[in-house]
Amino acid sequence: MGLSPVLWQFLVKWLHNSSLFPAEASGISPYVDALYFFLVMMTIVGTALVAVLLLVFSIRYRREKNPVATQIEGSTLLEATWTIIPLAIFLVTFVWGALLYFRIYNPPANAMNIYIVGKQWMWKAEHPGGQHEINALHVPLGKPVQLTMISQDVFHSFSIPDFRIKREVIPGRYSTVWFEATQVGTYHLFCTQYCGTQHSGMVGEVTVLTPQDYKKWLDQSTSGQSLAQNGERLFASMGCNSCHSGTAAARGPSLAGVYGSKLTLTDGSQILVDDAYLRDAILNPSKHVTAGFAPIMPTYQGQLSEDGLIDLVEFIKNMQSNYRVQQTFVTSASGESAPTTPPQGTNETVNP
């Protein structure tokens, strides 16, 4: 935008204070707004052009002034003009929009991750440290935050208008979005995909805290168990460790350090191990058999909730060695008190 920054801020602030414009509370907002104002200008100029043409011709060539029409076949030059100029403007919009799209959807490498589970009709946020929230999300100021989201039932859509971000939350598939909050405050969180009766009740508040306040919040709100710790218990109680033990004789591949690596499957294809892959490999193991192993893993479809899957994914993600796996395996094999998974939903704390 060629607009001076002072004027720009003034305009945005004035519109925002009159409830005509959303706050610019994330790093991406000014970039989205710049494209928006460009497009608004395009619409105003385009519509004004049509209106002026209609008005001027209507006045100059109304029947009283011009009783006899002059027939005109057309003009190739004019046709070319109004094909090429709109096309050029639309192509600029296309490129600009595409650049913005990748900027909004490709997270920086240092983004911290928070899991979001959507279900009729609430949002559940799960922080790696074990903080759980419902219809609320606390994030630190000035730090890129990535959301890894999944739906437990129907399509939902996670939208924070003041951050200019939105992404569909889909059943059976992780989707991600990221943002960096630039203003302390609370902001609306909406579900924007129609999801049944209480669709308009599936709303919440995003609270942006200074890093100090955020740390305080984290300490006060933890349930005592991190997601990875929960995952570790599940790993043992579901019997994962009996095959994925990391020993030489193990029937399943070692999972230590597998996250982020390139895996070769039995059909020779290479695949990058990310959250989505891990989730899918637990639910549809026969589709993803690591080269050198037999397809003997049973499916865990229907046995794990999305929260449980998130715990497992988070555990495997952070697993650097097989030491603890083998330790737990020995414990459970010897029949001593094996760690059990707490029933779902008991370890959530709703934050005020």
Add this chain to the structure above:
Amino acid sequence: MSAAIGNTIVSLPDQTTAQIPKRNYINNEHGLLSWLLTGDHKRIAILYLISITFFFFIGGAFAGLIRLELLTPQPDLVSSDTYNKFFTMHGIIMIFLFLVPSVPATLGNFLIPIMLGAKDLAFPKINLLSWYLYVIGGTLTLAALVLGGVDTGWTFTTPLSTHYLNTHVITAAMAIFIAGFASIFTGLNFIVTIHRMRCPGMTWFRMPLFVWAHYAASLLMVLGTPVLAIALVLVALERIFGIGVFDPTKGGDPLLFQHLFWFYSHPAVYIMILPGMGVISEVISTFSRKRIFGYTAVAFSSVAIALFGFFVWEHHMFIMGVSNYSALVFSLLTMLVAVPSAIKIFNWAFTLQKGSITFETPMLYSFGFMGLFTIGGLTGVFLGSLGMDIHLTETYFIVAHFHFVMVGGMLMAFLAGIHFWWPKMTGRMYPESLSKLAAVTTFIGFNLTFLPQFILGYLGMPRRYHAYPPEFQVLNVLSTAGATVLGVGYMLPMLYLAWSLKYGAIAGDNPWQATGLEWQIQSPPLTENFTETPIMDHEAYDYEWLANKTKKEVTTVG
């Protein structure tokens, strides 16, 4: 009529002696059965006109209820389930039972054979069958409504529609399935008629642009609607037997439904708008007494819209985790489909240049169309632009955008067409000043209703919300106020058009001095349209030919 040059081209016969022609398609046969079993394309058009008007006012009533609920931020008028049923019924009725058949099944049905110089459509019985299918579809929709409604939204998004709702989804899906065949048959009939039944001399490039637009829309109807039908059958099968095509726990893909649905429902937008564009071409030419500027450009842009229209459906799914490359391709194609619409708008505007313009009601509606459709089209570019779409999609911005295209565009075009051809269909004129008032009321009411929704959308207010944060109230109140004005704007034509059936001035053959073949025959036309097969020996919109013809007629009489 040799008065001094006035500000109107309306030339009516002397009202003291004029009368409706003794034999015409309306009084050719009598009795209800003669209408219900007719093969006459004009009578079927009238049947369609009555039924779509009925459904328009039902769909409109739901719109009124929605706006009334949104007057306050709290969910206080009805329960959430009821609200969800309101917008679902509004969408289903307005799209499948009003907009899709609006211009093609009424004006198209009535006019295409006459414009081509034919006695009827190629398959009159299939044409009648099409109306019956429409009625069955409409009845089933009403049944779903009376039995307790349906709350899927008109988009039937899975797995919500397949696994999570216990309303009358299958009834509604069946209604749309059946109404879809009505539209396929209409399209088929038009395509065959346009290919095979043009009168001698009627080459492709002598056809009125109205016919070109319907040809393009028909291609979309015939090729697109079956895909919607399949998608809805799959939803029904999933509900009844749990076949799992869209169910991720059974290895299905919930996004597949959206691909199938939008593969029809995006082209459906062009099914709805193209025939309206055809109307605008006829009206603009007639009231500026000029051949349409760049006839071939306008004709081919219709075909281009139909062609590109099939390859942009994924722009409804940019935020749904589709691959980056496909998002790029679909965004680019979306930008391309906007160009033919721009071409049309500018060609219409330049048709006015050096014309001899008058401002009868159809022309006012057409001006309204051009302004509102331009805004509707350009705001579509916002949504086709990938990064912008993220913030705007699923908000009131998108609601405003498609209402600008569908209501500001299509409904304006429909009303322009109804007023323009009303004298031809009924033999009588509508009251001119009252109808101008209605046109202006509609335009003002429309803008007041939908302009605030663009702002609401950018503020982030999601669509299909029963309750909303209090800071959005002012804009919502404006929108509801506008809807009230708009409602008045739509009631007026209903009333005065009904009045004019008995009391309107006798129109005569050609009140507008227009060039189309339909204006060279009596109003209302004979059942067989022409007394002898016409021969097209001039271009479309040839006003010199018309002037010569009129002169000759005068000499023979005198």
